[in-house]
Amino acid sequence: MQFQERLKSFVLRKGRLTANQKEALSNFKDKYLIDDNFELDTLRTNRVIALDIGFGSGETTIHLARSSPEITVLGAEVYLSGIGTVLSKASLEGLENIKILHGDVLPFLEDRVPDEFFDLVVMLYPDPWPKRKHHKRRLIKEDFLSLIHQKLKKGSIFYFKTDWEHYYQETQKAVSKNLWQEIKRENLPYEIANFPATSFERKAQKANRLSNELILKKLSK
Numbered sequence: 001m002q003f004q005e006r007l008k009s010f011v012l013r014k015g016r017l018t019a020n021q022k023e024a025l026s027n028f029k030d031k032y033l034i035d036d037n038f039e040l041d042t043l044r045t046n047r048v049i050a051l052d053i054g055f056g057s058g059e060t061t062i063h064l065a066r067s068s069p070e071i072t073v074l075g076a077e078v079y080l081s082g083i084g085t086v087l088s089k090a091s092l093e094g095l096e097n098i099k100i101l102h103g104d105v106l107p108f109l110e111d112r113v114p115d116e117f118f119d120l121v122v123m124l125y126p127d128p129w130p131k132r133k134h135h136k137r138r139l140i141k142e143d144f145l146s147l148i149h150q151k152l153k154k155g156s157i158f159y160f161k162t163d164w165e166h167y168y169q170e171t172q173k174a175v176s177k178n179l180w181q182e183i184k185r186e187n188l189p190y191e192i193a194n195f196p197a198t199s200f201e202r203k204a205q206k207a208n209r210l211s212n213e214l215i216l217k218k219l220s221k
């Protein structure tokens with residue numbers, strides 16, 4: 001199935017922006033947001049490039065950029081409020097190693113990202129679409145995993161975490177053992193093994209939902 005034929009993994013609702021988010025968006029949009037003309041190759045000057053898919057309020061994006069100046073973090077999000085929050089924090093902290101894609105990560109990966117580009121792809125608590133009739137909206141399936149595999153450098157990491165047991169199991173089933181090796185968190189660099197709790201992680205904890213993670217290392221080309 002072509003990705004373009006897929007149902008979107010998100011439904012855009014009108015969310016209100018805080019004054020702080022509005023101000024950050026207006027002041028720092030040009031500095032941090034990438035537009036259609038942005039040359040991704042310019043990011044290669046940094047040694048390590050990470051992608052944070054659906055960063056929500058941006059805890060992971062900010063954490064990675066703050067703790068690892070040698071990483072360039074590319075965050076992808078469709079919600080402007082989350083982007084406003086990240087821009088506000090990034091500018092306050094003077095972070096220079098963040099870029100933001102405002103939009104759907106799927107066509108971006110397919111059409112704009114060169115193969116073997118990322119050293120790390122993070123996807124924490126993607127929208128679980130819990131009802132069976134909505135499962136087709138979930139981002140992670142076999143074809144998506146292949147796309148992530150294609151865009152990662154050899155030996156690089158895809159880090160996925162969810163509090164929806166069914167999504168976790170389905171993702172496990174979609175993992176090709178020829179392409180990926182599952183690894184343990186303890187084997188990751190400190191700042192990746194110790195992500196801060198995200199908003200959705202805290203929600204899961206409050207609701208007593210157990211979170212499961214899958215950390216995959218790209219094996220071959």
Ligand SMILES: C[S@@+](CC[C@H](N)C(=O)[O-])C[C@H]1O[C@@H](n2cnc3c(N)ncnc32)[C@H](O)[C@@H]1O
Nearest residue numbers: 009054055056077078104105124125198199200
């Ligand atoms: C459940 S939230 C999790 C946010 C954050 N990672 C966390 O753990 O708190 C999932 C996020 O993914 C974003 N999202 C969903 N589909 C997306 C897509 N195709 N491209 C970019 N962002 C997407 C949504 O807007 C939402 O903010």
